[in-house]
Amino acid sequence: MEADLQAHVAFFLSGKASTPNLDTIDRLNLRPALFAGYRDLTRLRYDFPLILLKDESGSPCVESLSGLIDGILDKIARGPDGDRIRKHVLRLEQHIRAQAATGKEGKLSALWDKAAKELGKNDKPVADSLARARANLKVDGEVVDCNGGMPYQLIGHVWALTQTQRARRFGEVADRLIIKLSEILQADFANSNAGRSAANLKRTFGSGPMDKFDFDVMSKLLSKSAPKENLSKNRKKRIEKLLTTLKTQQFFPSPHSTSKPYVFAFESCSEAIKAYRERLPKAIELSKAVAIAELEVRGEYSEAKHDRLFESFGESGLDPRDMALFPDYLARIHAEQLPGGELGSLTEIMSLNLPIKVLVQTDDVIEESPISNGHLAFALRSRQLARMALGMAGVFVVQAPASSLFQLRDKIVRGLDCSGPALFSIFSGVVGGHEQLPPYLIGAAALEARVFPAFTMDPGAGDDWASRFSLAINPQPELDWPTHRIVHEDANCQSVCEEHPFTLIDFVACDSRYSKYFAVVPKAHWRDWLADAGSVIARDKRGDIDRIDSVPSVLLVDPENRLHKAVVTEKIIREARRCLSMWNSLQELGGIHNSHAERLLARERSAWEESAKAIAVASVPAVAVPSPAAPAVAEAAPAELTTEQSSDEAYIETPRCASCNECIQINDKMFAYDGNKQAYIKDINAGTYAQLVEAAENCQVAIIHPGKPRNLNEAGLDELIKRAEAFM
DSSP, rough: OOOHHHHHHHHHHHSSOOSSEEEEEEETTTTTGGGTTTOOOOGOOOOOEEEEEEOOOOOEEEHHHHHHHHHHHHHSOOOOGGHHHHHHHHHHHHHHHHHHHHHHHEEHHHHHHHHHHHTTTOHHHHHHHEEEHHHHHOEEEEEEEESTTOOOOOOOHHHHHHHHHHEEEEEEHHHHHHHHHHHHHHHHHHHHHHTHHHHHHHHSSSSSSSGGHHHHHHHHHHHHHHOOOOOOOHHHHHHHHHHHHHHHHHOOOTTTTOSOOOOEEESSSSHHHHHHHHHHHHHOOOOOOHHHHHHHHTOOOOHHHHHHHHHHHTTTTHHHHHTEEEEEEEEEGGGGGIIIIIIIHHHHHHHHTSSSSEEESOSSSSSOOOSSTOOOOOHHHHHHHHHHHHHHHHOOOOOOGGGGGTTTTHHHHHHHSSSEEEEEEEOOOOOOOOOOSOHHHHHHHHHTTTTTEEEEEEEOOOHHHHHHHTTTTTSSSSSSSEEEEEEEOTTSEEEEEEEEOOOHHHHHTTOOGGGGEEEEGGGGOOOEEEEEEHHHHHHHTTTTTOOSSEEEEEEOOOOOOOOEEEEEEEHHHHHHHHHHHHHHHHHHTSSSSSSHHHHHHHHHHHHHHHHHHHHHHTTTTTOOOOOSSOOOOOOOHHHHOOOOOOOOOOOOOOOOOOOHHHHHOOOOEEEEEEEHHHHSOOOOEEEEHHHHHHHHHHHHTTEEOOOSSSSSSSHHHHHHHEEGGGOO
């Protein structure tokens, strides 16, 4: 056993296996144990594939296939045939999902009809069910799965719809102004000598017996009776120029213009900036034309007042309200381009508040650092990008893996429709050493492992971080790592249920490029010192880094779902600590475990306790002598303070609870608040001993006492009991 411990510690420190009892994982096709239930995603119901819907009034711009199917089933899966219809339609959904996973693209209607034809062939009940469902399919659109092209397809689709809406709004304004300005010129011409000439009167008379009219006499009569005031030369020239500007603009498609509209989607930030600069004078001219035209059609333009005002119009550029009139620019780049000039261009866009939306797609978040000698710095570019974007006050930011984009669709719409810059930092999950795993699963795992956390920053949502910044979409955002339950059989074929965190280490373990940092330990050599890697990192976070009495390991499964345990090297543990530190910083921005708030709470609690002590001392009588008229009776202490608690039982000193929410956030079924909002143990069997110990360690006033474990089969009890001794 001592030799095993030395070998495991040696691999942890050096990455070199010194015993045949350690084997590399590269040939075993292992994946994290929590992936065991996700071998075939096409058999599961989840957000993908997505349907990019056409622009219909009141309709969303994107929907999930599952969501559409559920809506249809709510209408038709009723009565005695309900179960049969539901079963058949869900089979159709699975068939379409499987087709999308193989790269099949096209309209939902086409994929639906093809799948229905195959499934309903020679099966009348199936054909009937699918025909009923098809009759209730009221929308259509492109079907896209979670792959490398999906982020741009989705964001480009939503962006195009926002531009269509802006074009519609501008078209309504421009058409109205063109008609009104044209009417002013027409009225002026009709009031002129040329307009009242006999030839013009005859030309505008229309069809009919013209020999009955004397146009010369009509012209003389109109010349005598018509008002003498015409448009001034300056106003006429101004209106003609306004009409020319409105009709020849190239920012939106227009039936009045023969010029080709500008393109607003680019493959780089530098191209987008160049186009914006070149078109800015035209944008200023068009914006000024709209403003002047509005005054002209209302008859409110005053040359004495407005000429000088509009001479300087746009000298400092256009403010956000003026820019909201125009299309936004969209730039798509890959994270690999950022180390070059693109990073400077992106910085310029965000710092100057340019109306450019930028999609930065990251395909690999655990590539090695540019520094040689195997130096690791996972998610380096995305972390730099996040820090830079959050430092810009006016930038709308969405960071998320592609697997979460459907959940963030409302934020995407809001970001693309805002008047300033917006950054969409998206991890696709399509490149790297995950050849056997679908991009959706890799993206979701990166989110769980805090490697690529999701957050949104909406400058227009409020004036403070609490209003603008959100981590809500992350799983269990209040924890360092999300925890999940793993059920497996032990050596005695007994079912064992354990809570395990999903960390960066689990994420890296499924990447074949990093198999050298893991070594499988044969089951016969599993020992108590093989601690869960997440627990080791948590211990290190508390300051016990120098103590090496356990070796970090992860649980993996092979293609037959047999459980394996692999030792992890110190280099990966170090990277996990760095990842956790970045996540903790984001938590603080999101108001979770904020150090400033916790320090203030501690000071207020200390002041409250001192005040309570002072009041208690002041209330004690100077001489405590019993009255001779009545026998002295000792006052009974509150039951909760005098009742002796067994050190074997878990309990909370409820009256001392400071209502900090720490234990409730760990497990709200085990812990609860009483009527005074003070914590007590509601159901000791609703959680694990590990959660009891964690709650005791996190408690700000140290009032939680874990007692002894009730489930002697729980993993890692030796370490947990040692940690609990401090609270006995």
